[in-house]
Amino acid sequence: MRRFLFSLVFLSLLLSGCTVSPAPEAEQTTSPEVKTPVFADAAEIPAMFWPMKQFETRVTLKKFGQEVHDRFNGFHTGEDAELLPEEQDTEVAVYAAIDGKIIYRNWVSGYGGVMVMEHEVDGQTLNTLYGYIDLSQPLASLGDAVRAGTPIAYLGDDKSRETDGERKHLHFGMYSGRALKLNAYMPKKTDISEWINPGEYLRAHGAVD
DSSP: OOOHHHHHHHHHHHHOOOOOOOOOOOOOOOOOOOOOOOOOSSSOOOSSSSSSSSSHHHHOOOOOOOOEEESSSEEEEEEEEEHHHHHHSOOOEEEEBBEEEEEEEEEEEETEEEEEEEEEEEEEEEEEEEEEETSSOOOOOTTEEETTEEEEEEEEEEESGGGGTOOSSEEEEEEESOOOOOOOEESSSSGGSOOHHHHHHHHHTTTTT
């Protein structure tokens, strides 16, 4: 009997021209596309790379934690990779040291062009800072996800806006946590503990050129 009554109700709805609307669909959200460089097929891709070719041999003038008194004063938060003699008038590439995301890309007084990448390594958030770079050639953009070993910028030209009037070189820094830090120098030696020695860190993690 119940089935018969239901059939009568359904038939009357059809005859009256009524329709039953479907339940509203759940709102769909899409994530913004990120550009991830595609590597050629390889059995194993190293986890970390030096930010410049021959990086270790280039660090000759300003090292991590070194006290400096020139245009700047304080204790150096990173390592400066200098030019090779033949590179003054050539484009010198800077590479992402670790898989990560570009969280900052701008002009900064004292640096010229600066890029900061955020990384997750062994459950810890790390940031790498690349200073004195040319931002006019966007090899990588803000928000991009980038694989380690991928070119992200070129060094800025010697004594130009790209280097804020400084020599052509790379300042490479590293620190833990999610806060944005742009310091090239810290006023007190004890403040250096907020930063990580980038050369030692990459060396200990088997970085390659």
